[in-house]
Amino acid sequence: MDRAKAANLITAFVVILSTALLSWYVAEGGAARAAWKKSVAQTRADRYLTLTIDSAYRGYEPPALGAAQLRRLGKAPGVQSVAWASAVLFDASSAHLPYRLVSQGYPRAKRLRLVAATPGRPALDLKAGETLISRAQAQNVFASDRAAVGRRLTLAGSERLVAGVYAGAGPALVAGTLDDIETLPEHTRGVREVYLETRGPAPRSLKAILRWARSHSAIPKGLTLETMASVLRPDRAVVRNPYLNALRWVGSGVALAMLLLVVFSLATGIVIQLRAGERRRVLRLIWGAPPGRIVAEEALSFTLRTLLYGLLGALAGLLAARLCGGVIDTFSVGVLALTLLILTIASIIPVLLSARPRNAYSALARSLAGARAQSVALLAKLAVFASALVLTVSILIAMQVRAGINEQIRALGAGIYMLYPDHESSSAKPMRILQAADLDTIRSRWPGLPAVLLSNFTGSALRSPGEPWVKVNVRASLGDYWDVVAQTPSLGDAGGIVVTKELKRYLGKTVQLRIGPSEDNVVTCAVSGVVDAVKTASNESPRLKPGWLWVDAGGECWPRTFRAPVAAIRATRDVGDPDALSAQVAAFLSAQRPNQKPLKAKSVVANAESTLARLNRLLVALGWQLVGLVTLSLLGVVLIAAMFARAWVMVFALHRALGSSRGGLLVKAVIHGMGWVLAPAVIGAAAGLGAFILWVRDAASPSGLGLGQIGLVALLVGLAAAALGLAAGGLAGRAALAAPPARWLLREDT
Amino acid sequence: MQLKNVLKYYGSGTTKVEALRGVSLRLEPGEYLAVVGPSGSGKSTLLAVLGTLEQPDGGEYRINGQNIASLNDLQRARLRAHTFGFVFQAFHLLPERTALQNTLLPMRYGPFPKSNWRRRAHKLLESVGLEGKLDRPAHQLSGGERQRVALARALANDPKVILADEPTGNLDSVTRDEILELFDRLHQQGRTLVVVTHDPEVAARAGHILYMRDGRIAGEA
Numbered sequence: 015m016d017r018a019k020a021a022n023l024i025t026a027f028v029v030i031l032s033t034a035l036l037s038w039y040v041a042e043g044g045a046a047r048a049a050w051k052k053s054v055a056q057t058r059a060d061r062y063l064t065l066t067i068d069s070a071y072r073g074y075e076p077p078a079l080g081a082a083q084l085r086r087l088g089k090a091p092g093v094q095s096v097a098w099a100s101a102v103l104f105d106a107s108s109a110h111l112p113y114r115l116v117s118q119g120y121p122r123a124k125r126l127r128l129v130a131a132t133p134g135r136p137a138l139d140l141k142a143g144e145t146l147i148s149r150a151q152a153q154n155v156f157a158s159d160r161a162a163v164g165r166r167l168t169l170a171g172s173e174r175l176v177a178g179v180y181a182g183a184g185p186a187l188v189a190g191t192l193d194d195i196e197t198l199p200e201h202t203r204g205v206r207e208v209y210l211e212t213r214g215p216a217p218r219s220l221k222a223i224l225r226w227a228r229s230h231s232a233i234p235k236g237l238t239l240e241t242m243a244s245v246l247r248p249d250r251a252v253v254r255n256p257y258l259n260a261l262r263w264v265g266s267g268v269a270l271a272m273l274l275l276v277v278f279s280l281a282t283g284i285v286i287q288l289r290a291g292e293r294r295r296v297l298r299l300i301w302g303a304p305p306g307r308i309v310a311e312e313a314l315s316f317t318l319r320t321l322l323y324g325l326l327g328a329l330a331g332l333l334a335a336r337l338c339g340g341v342i343d344t345f346s347v348g349v350l351a352l353t354l355l356i357l358t359i360a361s362i363i364p365v366l367l368s369a370r371p372r373n374a375y376s377a378l379a380r381s382l383a384g385a386r387a388q389s390v391a392l393l394a395k396l397a398v399f400a401s402a403l404v405l406t407v408s409i410l411i412a413m414q415v416r417a418g419i420n421e422q423i424r425a426l427g428a429g430i431y432m433l434y435p436d437h438e439s440s441s442a443k444p445m446r447i448l449q450a451a452d453l454d455t456i457r458s459r460w461p462g463l464p465a466v467l468l469s470n471f472t473g474s475a476l477r478s479p480g481e482p483w484v485k486v487n488v489r490a491s492l493g494d495y496w497d498v499v500a501q502t503p504s505l506g507d508a509g510g511i512v513v514t515k516e517l518k519r520y521l522g523k524t525v526q527l528r529i530g531p532s533e534d535n536v537v538t539c540a541v542s543g544v545v546d547a548v549k550t551a552s553n554e555s556p557r558l559k560p561g562w563l564w565v566d567a568g569g570e571c572w573p574r575t576f577r578a579p580v581a582a583i584r585a586t587r588d589v590g591d592p593d594a595l596s597a598q599v600a601a602f603l604s605a606q607r608p609n610q611k612p613l614k615a616k617s618v619v620a621n622a623e624s625t626l627a628r629l630n631r632l633l634v635a636l637g638w639q640l641v642g643l644v645t646l647s648l649l650g651v652v653l654i655a656a657m658f659a660r661a662w663v664m665v666f667a668l669h670r671a672l673g674s675s676r677g678g679l680l681v682k683a684v685i686h687g688m689g690w691v692l693a694p695a696v697i698g699a700a701a702g703l704g705a706f707i708l709w710v711r712d713a714a715s716p717s718g719l720g721l722g723q724i725g726l727v728a729l730l731v732g733l734a735a736a737a738l739g740l741a742a743g744g745l746a747g748r749a750a751l752a753a754p755p756a757r758w759l760l761r762e763d764t
Numbered sequence: 765m766q767l768k769n770v771l772k773y774y775g776s777g778t779t780k781v782e783a784l785r786g787v788s789l790r791l792e793p794g795e796y797l798a799v800v801g802p803s804g805s806g807k808s809t810l811l812a813v814l815g816t817l818e819q820p821d822g823g824e825y826r827i828n829g830q831n832i833a834s835l836n837d838l839q840r841a842r843l844r845a846h847t848f849g850f851v852f853q854a855f856h857l858l859p860e861r862t863a864l865q866n867t868l869l870p871m872r873y874g875p876f877p878k879s880n881w882r883r884r885a886h887k888l889l890e891s892v893g894l895e896g897k898l899d900r901p902a903h904q905l906s907g908g909e910r911q912r913v914a915l916a917r918a919l920a921n922d923p924k925v926i927l928a929d930e931p932t933g934n935l936d937s938v939t940r941d942e943i944l945e946l947f948d949r950l951h952q953q954g955r956t957l958v959v960v961t962h963d964p965e966v967a968a969r970a971g972h973i974l975y976m977r978d979g980r981i982a983g984e985a
Contacts, residue, residue: 664856665858667856668856668858668869669869670817670841670844671815671817671844671850672844672845672850672869672870672873672917672920673841673842673844673845673846673870673873673874673921674841674845674873675837675838675841675842676837676841677837677838678841754817754818755817756808756809756811756812756815756817756818759817759850759852759856759929
């Protein structure tokens with residue numbers, strides 16, 4: 015097969031494959047987009063704004079809004095109504111059902127679906143003194159949905175009329191006022207779930223309302239407003255997670271590099287075909303065809319072919335996606351149309367640059383200088399540069415993100431399970447309080463299983479005698495606390511108060527510790543140890559976070575009886591299936607107190623592990639993208655080699671006549687090929703490395719990759735580029751040398 | 765240089781072309797040989813075999829008693845660099861390089877030390893009448909000037925043999941005569957010249973003419 019036909023086949027393959035993959039990808043996303051649009055329409059999300067955490071404050075405890083701020087938000091121009099809900103609450107004096115204090119408009123804003131309601135009244139209007147309970151609660155407490163409606167329940171300290179039952183298993187919703195918010199317990203005071211109904215379309219009002227809210231201190235620092243429609247976006251989980259988001263950007267970078275390679279392959283393939291047809295065009299010129307017409311006809315021919323290949327690929331991709339449940343929406347069609355437009359332009363430019371015939375000598379001259387065509391040279395180097403850049407950044411980010419999540423899992427404590435009463439249980443039973451006896455039960459049933467009872471006291475304070483109080487949070491524990499968290503072993507015997515580094519100045523001093531807000535609970539004790547705070551943004555670890563201190567509830571610094579809401583166990587692989595064991599422990603303890611809410615077991619690293627699982631799925635997808643990138647690079651190398659080979663045939667034949675050996679020319683070809691690929695690849699890898707160190711290294715993970723790992727990635731990319739260069743030069747050199755020199759130099763028609 | 769019953773084929777099966785069918789020839793140092801014949805008679809193939817660009821498929825080719833078939837690629841390349849200078853009908857200069865750069869090209873394979881290269885290239889270009897155009901790119905030169913550069917390049921390593929394939933085929937008659945005068949001068953310097961040509965006037969300047977037809981030597985004069 016001659017080079018022109020091979021170039022045509024390769025470009026056809028590249029265009030068909032890339033458009034097929036793209037169309038499959040966009041159509042697959044179309045299904046998620048269609049579901050999102052349906053959900054936006056159903057929930058009227060296009061008319062609501064909601065509060066979310068500002069990106070700069072992600073990972074911190076979100077601030078809550080007080081009554082005054084909610085009142086101000088209600089007065090913001092463009093806001094029709096404000097709906098809000100407190101955190102899930104539970105108080106022992108009520109029906110033992112979890113509940114949320116909500117504004118009267120909250121059920122409507124949430125578009126709750128009622129399965130039973132008081133006849134003759136607007137279903138979603140909640141009045142003072144009323145409650146909506148969930149279907150699971152209704153069935154637990156009243157045996158059926160209908161039987162619940164009209165009955166009374168004690169919630170939030172008063173009797174409430176059950177006005178309706180909503181689908182699901184959530185907490186009861188109790189109508190409250192803004193003043194009620196201020197009466198909530200301190201650690202649950204304020205609200206974090208807020209919806210603003212706008213007068214016009216929410217996206218249009220967003221900026222003005224946000225500006226107004228900020229200037230009137232209606233929303234606390236760290237929070238921002240977002241449209242509900244964007245909150246419901248299918249890829250939101252990815253967008254919101256810094257690790258996954260970093261990978262998403264990498265995916266976009268790889269896609270861009272792939273597009274560049276497709277454009278490069280297309281342009282190179284066309285240039286090779288144009289070179290092959292040069293003599294034909296020169297003859298047509300001699301026969302009297304106008305040059306403009308020759309160029310136009312060539313452009314039309316290549317454009318039509320490119321469009322045909324593109325359409326074939328797009329149709330195949332769409333068909334495959336449709337069979338797999340994909341949806342072809344206007345976005346898919348738009349993306350494909352744009353891609354075909356780019357490919358069309360990419361097919362016209364090389365024709366305009368290279369197709370104009372001149373004269374026979376010029377044709378020969380340019381065939382000699384074929385590989386030096388400036389446009390193709392620049393495009394090829396740009397493609398190599400971009401590939402090296404995204405390859406370096408993507409490998410580094412993938413490694414960094416994985417290392418970051420693994421580190422978080424380590425920090426949280428792999429194998430640690432929290433056992434806590436199921437607050438959200440819809441059973442009307444009192445909450446379980448764990449006691450020292452429960453610890454003994456675990457120890458006697460599972461000897462050797464590290465277990466600890468934990469209790470947190472936020473709003474506590476510490477001071478050296480005569481100094482002002484410093485706010486701290488206190489964690490008291492009973493059991494194998496230090497074994498569980500596996501911190502500095504010597505501190506296990508510390509006995510007194512152990513602080514994190516932020517409070518290091520108290521080490522060795524006798525201090526007064528106020529446990530909780532009450533002035534009655536003050537102990538005097540020595541600070542005997544300092545530990546590193548856990549490096550995680552998550553609140554789920556039993557380990558200490560900055561600003562916390564630890565007190566041994568079995569020691570002399572704890573003069574009171576210890577009762578804990580939470581237990582933790584460390585179930586490692588050597589005890590069998592840790593998930594099963596923790597569930598077994600929870601079930602066993604629950605069975606001890608059948609009249610109290612059951613205990614639930616949850617791995618503290620469950621969220622991180624689920625992020626890791628999602629990350630792994632993304633990494634697999636990214637891996638395929640990288641395979642595509644490398645495949646395209648290889649095809650690009652074949653095309654470069656074909657161009658080189660064509661350009662070198664005559665030059666090499668000449669050098670052979672002048673006395674060069676085949677081996678010498680092959681070495682020269684390899685050096686040339688490496689020069690083409692290696693320089694832009696090294697610059698690309700260096701740029702990728704720089705970008706990673708400057709913008710990604712610290713942002714995407716609590717700790718950066720080691721210099722050794724970074725260097726290794728850069729080295730691997732460099733070696734891969736060198737191999738590509740070697741392949742390009744070697745292939746081209748061998749092809750150029752395959753032609754007998756005499757046939758090129760001595761033939762009469764040259 | 766001695767060829768004994770040399771055979772050369774191209775292709776195979778039904779497409780097989782017998783370019784040389786048992787050519788025997790002996791060339792003495794300082795000889796001026798013209799090879800003439802119709803297209804496809806094997807003239808250029810003979811030149812390629814003489815210049816070691818092609819290997820005979822049969823027969824024997826010796827230079828100074830050395831059988832060429834016993835040499836490897838590197839040895840043949842060295843022999844070519846030191847012994848032969850080529851001149852082509854289509855010149856085959858690198859178009860974007862200057863006359864001087866084109867003349868320097870073969871020297872990297874030849875016997876002269878690098879310090880002498882530029883001086884020697886200057887001298888060679890002056891000897892072919894291009895002293896004012898040393899730095900001009902090849903594509904800016906006329907046909908005659910290009911062939912003069914090609915001639916200077918052929919002489920770069922002071923070869924004993926010049927092999928020219930239709931050296932005047934692309935030139936007008938005035939330029940052709942100028943080039944032929946340069947060839948005469950080379951002959952007078954004692955070099956061996958083998959010139960493949962269709963042009964009887966070119967052939968007439970040689971001391972010995974070889975007529976070729978269908979891959980065989982059809983006659984001599």
